[in-house]
Amino acid sequence: MSVSSRLLERPHTLAALLVLLASLPFLVNPFYLGVVVLGVIYALAVLGLYFVMGLAGQLSLAQGAFFGVGAYTAAILSTRFDWPFPATMGATVAAGVLVGVALGYTTLRLTGHYLALATIGFAVIANIVFLHWKPVTNGADGIAGVKPPVVGGFILDQNFFYYYVALAFLAVGALVGWRLKRSRIGLAFLAIREDQLAASTTGINVLNVKVLAFTLSTVYGAVAGGLYAHGLTHYISPDNFAFELSVTMLVMLLLGGQATVPGAIVGAMLVTALPEVLRFLDRYYLAVYGVAVVLLVVFLPQGLWGWLESAVARRPRRLEGR
């Protein structure tokens, strides 16, 4: 089965998805516009996980914390130093690179669970710093009044307009992710996921390539965090970036199917909408969500789309393994 034969791998699919996303604000009830904006922002962060986990096969458990690092970077620069939107977003990229390279080179030398361990450590420390470094982060009170982007004197603070700002970032991120998978770098990611030792014998510098995949994930996470701070309520607090967010982002990636760009985006949008759809569950929502995570990995190993696809295609499965 060649990679390009799959529905999610076709360029039309990505194009159709982006068109659908562009028309989404006209299709949904304005009441839910905020949810849709959040979905697009989360989708960008989940695309980061697509590089490091989907393609390179490394488990990172701190995507929510990298999201938080970007959000705090943007919020602090915007409220304290009056940096405009493009400058703060540039700073989130720098923050992402810094975290990715520093954490990546120190932990990715080792195989196995060490990245997972170190990222958990990072996530916990990041949250403690958000909560306790009051002079800078304002502690549990959070930071309010992060300024929205301004284009030609027009303030984009309404969800409807901000949605397109976020979507522009997502589209660029998606195209980069799409191109990259089909480049030598993307093949190197996949080679490392399948077998590190074999990858290194073909001349791949395993450490550098893993750090690159990880740094892409931290940059995507931090930029998405910056978008989160500048939009929606223009307010952030440590609660927004708890460990559960990192878990949720992993679930988004798994639901969509780990290794495709459209899968990551659809997974993120669906899981973001889930609390609204399942509102009738009320207090039981998160408990049901936990069970759903287990069921997802047990019964849908290829994600929702992978399952749909094989159900639609009805391939003779017996032949696949040969």
Added chain:
Amino acid sequence: MDVVVQLGVAGLAIGMIYALVALGFVLIFNAVNVVNFAQGDLAMFPAFVLAFLLTSSRLPLPVAIVGTLLFAVVFGLVFNRLVYHPLRNRSFVPVIIATIGVSVFLKNIALVLFGADPRRIDPLIHGVVRIFGTTVNAQYLVIIGVTVVLLVAQYLVFDRTMIGKQLQTTAQNREMAALLGIRTDRMIAVTFAYSALLGAVAGILVAPLFGVTPELGTLIALKAFAATVIGGFGSVPGAVLGAVFLGLTEIFGAAYVSSDYKDAFAFVILIAVLLLRPQGFFGEKVGQKA
């Protein structure tokens, strides 16, 4: 001097709690090569069960404790059957995520069933004890005593009995164990049940100190996790010593350095260990450098 003794006993006791949860991590990790992210919640949930049995059912304490431990064992078996077993032939990532799902479930079902207000459980022994010319909370000594007895018992079972040897063989090499006629699936089920039991003991012991909340397990688990890395992932003595080291560091650090950042010490040490000596104090050399 008095203060140092008091802090030392407190640190040792907290370290023992971490050690119990850390052992749960290590035993499951050795048996099936997966980190169980629900390990902390296997301490939290039984603590709620105990609180429930004591207050709502008004059972006497020993009966309630036995009931809680039984619950934990059954839960460990169900957990193995429904979550680990279907995923046993997949890579470690889906299994880890499934255990995270269980963790989210346990935390939130506890929140729904028992509420967010901390539940108090009376200490097993009230009051204070005088040692080295100063007074310490008796519960700390109960924690240390129970844990030490449990560790000794565990050592004897693993080292001296047939089932212990079968468990060890399964952990070392599952195919070989199966060839020798050991029912490895059953051994893995026993490992899950015992890890759940260790978690329940930790929960029962720590409940009188902190009060029981749905979040109780999370922080303990993260610390215990750091302890296993510091001690050397997969090493039983490493996990215990790493946990005691963390407990002491935390208590003395909170007293003399900063109480705000008390919970960060463990993770700063964790990252330092990953940088300088990734195999931990007692671990085997980490293989396959990239």
